[in-house]
Amino acid sequence: MNKVTLNVEQRFETGKGPAGRLRAAGKAPAIYYGKKTEPMNLIVNIHEFQRAVEKSGSNPLFDLRVSADGGTELTLLALLKERQIRPVDGSLVHLDFVQVFMDEPIEVDVPIEFTGKPLGLEHGGMFQIVIRDIRVLCLPGEIPDEIVVDVSHLERGHSIHVGEVTLPAGAKPAMDLGIALATVIAPKKDEAVDVPEVAEETPK
Numbered sequence: 001m002n003k004v005t006l007n008v009e010q011r012f013e014t015g016k017g018p019a020g021r022l023r024a025a026g027k028a029p030a031i032y033y034g035k036k037t038e039p040m041n042l043i044v045n046i047h048e049f050q051r052a053v054e055k056s057g058s059n060p061l062f063d064l065r066v067s068a069d070g071g072t073e074l075t076l077l078a079l080l081k082e083r084q085i086r087p088v089d090g091s092l093v094h095l096d097f098v099q100v101f102m103d104e105p106i107e108v109d110v111p112i113e114f115t116g117k118p119l120g121l122e123h124g125g126m127f128q129i130v131i132r133d134i135r136v137l138c139l140p141g142e143i144p145d146e147i148v149v150d151v152s153h154l155e156r157g158h159s160i161h162v163g164e165v166t167l168p169a170g171a172k173p174a175m176d177l178g179i180a181l182a183t184v185i186a187p188k189k190d191e192a193v194d195v196p197e198v199a200e201e202t203p204k
Helices: 016-024 046-056 119-123
Strands: 003-010 027-034 037-045 061-068 071-085 092-099 106-115 126-129 133-138 147-150 159-161 180-185
Touching (some): 003 046, 016 027, 037 092, 046 092, 119 126
Parallel strands (some): 003 061, 106 147
Antiparallel strands (some): 003 037, 027 037, 061 071, 071 092, 106 133, 126 180
Protein backbone atom coordinates (compact mmCIF):
# COMPACT_ATOMS: atom_id res chain seq x y z
CA MET A 1 0.00 0.00 0.00
CA ASN A 2 1.34 3.42 -1.00
CA LYS A 3 0.52 6.09 1.55
CA VAL A 4 1.54 9.74 1.39
CA THR A 5 1.30 12.43 4.06
CA LEU A 6 0.56 15.84 2.56
CA ASN A 7 0.21 19.07 4.48
CA VAL A 8 -2.59 21.24 3.12
CA GLU A 9 -4.49 24.37 4.13
CA GLN A 10 -8.19 25.05 4.20
CA ARG A 11 -9.29 27.45 1.45
CA PHE A 12 -11.98 30.04 2.09
CA GLU A 13 -11.73 32.14 -1.07
CA THR A 14 -13.03 30.73 -4.35
CA GLY A 15 -13.21 31.94 -7.92
CA LYS A 16 -10.73 32.61 -10.74
CA GLY A 17 -9.01 35.55 -9.05
CA PRO A 18 -8.00 33.80 -5.81
CA ALA A 19 -7.14 30.62 -7.74
CA GLY A 20 -4.84 32.57 -10.04
CA ARG A 21 -3.07 34.15 -7.09
CA LEU A 22 -2.54 30.72 -5.54
CA ARG A 23 -0.92 29.35 -8.70
CA ALA A 24 1.32 32.41 -8.94
CA ALA A 25 2.52 31.57 -5.42
CA GLY A 26 3.31 27.94 -6.33
CA LYS A 27 0.08 26.53 -4.91
CA ALA A 28 -3.03 24.95 -6.39
CA PRO A 29 -6.70 24.91 -5.36
CA ALA A 30 -8.14 21.52 -4.44
CA ILE A 31 -11.31 19.99 -3.08
CA TYR A 32 -11.98 17.07 -0.74
CA TYR A 33 -15.39 15.40 -0.89
CA GLY A 34 -17.19 12.14 -0.18
CA LYS A 35 -20.49 10.50 0.61
CA LYS A 36 -20.01 10.95 4.37
CA THR A 37 -18.59 14.45 4.50
CA GLU A 38 -19.26 17.96 3.35
CA PRO A 39 -16.97 19.21 0.56
CA MET A 40 -13.90 21.08 1.81
CA ASN A 41 -11.87 23.50 -0.30
CA LEU A 42 -8.12 23.12 0.15
CA ILE A 43 -4.79 24.67 -0.82
CA VAL A 44 -1.95 22.36 -1.92
CA ASN A 45 1.71 23.24 -2.34
CA ILE A 46 2.45 22.16 -5.92
CA HIS A 47 6.10 21.29 -5.37
CA GLU A 48 5.35 19.17 -2.28
CA PHE A 49 2.50 17.39 -4.07
CA GLN A 50 4.60 16.55 -7.14
CA ARG A 51 7.51 15.35 -5.01
CA ALA A 52 5.21 13.11 -2.96
CA VAL A 53 3.54 11.61 -6.04
CA GLU A 54 6.87 10.89 -7.76
CA LYS A 55 7.97 8.79 -4.80
CA SER A 56 4.69 6.99 -4.19
CA GLY A 57 3.89 5.20 -7.46
CA SER A 58 0.36 4.75 -8.78
CA ASN A 59 -2.85 5.31 -6.79
CA PRO A 60 -1.34 6.39 -3.47
CA LEU A 61 -3.55 7.01 -0.45
CA PHE A 62 -3.20 10.49 0.99
CA ASP A 63 -3.23 11.50 4.61
CA LEU A 64 -4.24 15.14 4.12
CA ARG A 65 -3.21 17.08 7.19
CA VAL A 66 -5.42 20.15 7.18
CA SER A 67 -4.12 23.16 9.07
CA ALA A 68 -5.39 26.64 9.77
CA ASP A 69 -3.03 29.41 10.89
CA GLY A 70 -0.16 26.89 11.05
CA GLY A 71 -1.88 24.50 13.46
CA THR A 72 -2.88 20.98 12.48
CA GLU A 73 -6.60 20.47 12.98
CA LEU A 74 -7.47 17.12 11.36
CA THR A 75 -6.25 14.37 9.03
CA LEU A 76 -8.34 13.27 6.05
CA LEU A 77 -7.82 9.92 4.29
CA ALA A 78 -8.26 10.37 0.56
CA LEU A 79 -7.55 9.09 -2.92
CA LEU A 80 -6.66 11.42 -5.77
CA LYS A 81 -9.70 11.37 -8.05
CA GLU A 82 -8.70 13.92 -10.68
CA ARG A 83 -5.71 16.06 -11.57
CA GLN A 84 -6.45 18.95 -13.95
CA ILE A 85 -3.48 20.03 -16.05
CA ARG A 86 -3.25 23.06 -18.34
CA PRO A 87 -2.51 21.63 -21.83
CA VAL A 88 -0.47 24.65 -22.95
CA ASP A 89 2.32 24.43 -20.35
CA GLY A 90 1.52 21.32 -18.28
CA SER A 91 0.98 23.35 -15.09
CA LEU A 92 -1.26 22.05 -12.32
CA VAL A 93 -4.70 23.69 -12.28
CA HIS A 94 -6.81 21.81 -9.72
CA LEU A 95 -6.91 18.63 -7.64
CA ASP A 96 -9.88 16.52 -6.58
CA PHE A 97 -9.49 14.24 -3.54
CA VAL A 98 -12.23 11.74 -2.64
CA GLN A 99 -12.89 10.42 0.86
CA VAL A 100 -12.07 6.74 1.45
CA PHE A 101 -12.45 4.27 4.33
CA MET A 102 -10.07 1.37 4.89
CA ASP A 103 -12.95 -1.11 5.32
CA GLU A 104 -14.94 -0.04 2.22
CA PRO A 105 -14.04 -1.24 -1.30
CA ILE A 106 -13.38 1.40 -3.97
CA GLU A 107 -12.94 1.37 -7.74
CA VAL A 108 -9.55 2.43 -9.11
CA ASP A 109 -7.76 2.30 -12.47
CA VAL A 110 -4.54 0.28 -12.15
CA PRO A 111 -1.82 0.51 -14.83
CA ILE A 112 -0.97 -2.61 -16.86
CA GLU A 113 2.59 -3.88 -17.31
CA PHE A 114 2.71 -6.04 -20.46
CA THR A 115 5.46 -8.67 -20.43
CA GLY A 116 6.76 -11.22 -22.92
CA LYS A 117 7.19 -11.27 -26.70
CA PRO A 118 4.02 -12.42 -28.50
CA LEU A 119 4.43 -15.55 -30.67
CA GLY A 120 2.54 -13.79 -33.44
CA LEU A 121 5.42 -11.37 -34.01
CA GLU A 122 7.44 -14.22 -35.49
CA HIS A 123 4.79 -14.61 -38.18
CA GLY A 124 4.59 -10.99 -39.24
CA GLY A 125 2.08 -9.82 -36.65
CA MET A 126 2.18 -6.45 -34.89
CA PHE A 127 1.55 -6.06 -31.17
CA GLN A 128 -1.03 -3.40 -30.37
CA ILE A 129 -2.05 -2.15 -26.92
CA VAL A 130 -5.78 -1.38 -26.70
CA ILE A 131 -6.01 -0.04 -23.13
CA ARG A 132 -3.32 0.64 -20.52
CA ASP A 133 -5.36 0.39 -17.29
CA ILE A 134 -7.74 -2.09 -15.68
CA ARG A 135 -10.47 -0.80 -13.38
CA VAL A 136 -10.65 -2.95 -10.26
CA LEU A 137 -12.69 -3.09 -7.06
CA CYS A 138 -10.68 -3.54 -3.87
CA LEU A 139 -10.07 -2.21 -0.38
CA PRO A 140 -7.91 0.93 -0.18
CA GLY A 141 -5.16 -1.04 1.54
CA GLU A 142 -5.04 -3.62 -1.27
CA ILE A 143 -4.71 -1.35 -4.31
CA PRO A 144 -2.14 -2.96 -6.65
CA ASP A 145 0.77 -0.83 -7.91
CA GLU A 146 0.36 -2.46 -11.33
CA ILE A 147 -1.16 -5.50 -13.00
CA VAL A 148 1.28 -7.72 -14.89
CA VAL A 149 -0.14 -9.23 -18.10
CA ASP A 150 1.88 -11.88 -19.95
CA VAL A 151 1.29 -11.66 -23.72
CA SER A 152 3.97 -14.13 -24.85
CA HIS A 153 1.34 -16.71 -25.87
CA LEU A 154 -0.55 -14.41 -28.24
CA GLU A 155 -0.68 -15.62 -31.84
CA ARG A 156 -1.38 -13.40 -34.81
CA GLY A 157 -5.04 -12.40 -34.83
CA HIS A 158 -5.50 -13.18 -31.13
CA SER A 159 -6.26 -10.84 -28.23
CA ILE A 160 -6.12 -10.99 -24.45
CA HIS A 161 -9.16 -9.80 -22.51
CA VAL A 162 -9.92 -8.56 -19.01
CA GLY A 163 -11.48 -11.89 -18.03
CA GLU A 164 -8.28 -13.78 -18.89
CA VAL A 165 -6.08 -11.81 -16.49
CA THR A 166 -5.26 -13.06 -13.00
CA LEU A 167 -5.64 -10.09 -10.68
CA PRO A 168 -3.72 -9.64 -7.42
CA ALA A 169 -5.32 -10.96 -4.23
CA GLY A 170 -8.15 -8.79 -3.00
CA ALA A 171 -8.88 -7.19 -6.39
CA LYS A 172 -11.86 -7.91 -8.64
CA PRO A 173 -12.48 -6.58 -12.16
CA ALA A 174 -14.86 -3.61 -12.26
CA MET A 175 -15.28 -3.56 -16.04
CA ASP A 176 -16.60 -5.80 -18.82
CA LEU A 177 -14.63 -9.06 -18.88
CA GLY A 178 -14.79 -9.13 -22.67
CA ILE A 179 -12.84 -5.89 -23.17
CA ALA A 180 -9.59 -6.49 -25.07
CA LEU A 181 -6.40 -5.25 -23.45
CA ALA A 182 -3.99 -6.00 -26.28
CA THR A 183 -3.94 -7.82 -29.60
CA VAL A 184 -1.58 -9.08 -32.28
CA ILE A 185 -2.80 -7.84 -35.64
CA ALA A 186 -1.79 -8.93 -39.10
CA PRO A 187 -0.07 -6.28 -41.22
CA LYS A 188 -2.09 -4.79 -44.01
CA LYS A 189 -1.30 -6.31 -47.37
CA ASP A 190 -0.37 -4.02 -50.21
CA GLU A 191 -3.40 -3.78 -52.38
CA ALA A 192 -2.84 -4.01 -56.10
CA VAL A 193 -3.91 -0.89 -57.92
CA ASP A 194 -5.92 -1.52 -61.09
CA VAL A 195 -4.69 0.68 -63.89
CA PRO A 196 -7.28 1.05 -66.62
CA GLU A 197 -6.11 0.19 -70.08
CA VAL A 198 -5.99 3.07 -72.49
CA ALA A 199 -6.77 2.16 -76.10
CA GLU A 200 -4.23 3.44 -78.56
CA GLU A 201 -5.63 5.84 -81.07
CA THR A 202 -5.34 4.80 -84.67
CA PRO A 203 -3.60 7.53 -86.69
CA LYS A 204 -5.92 9.12 -89.19
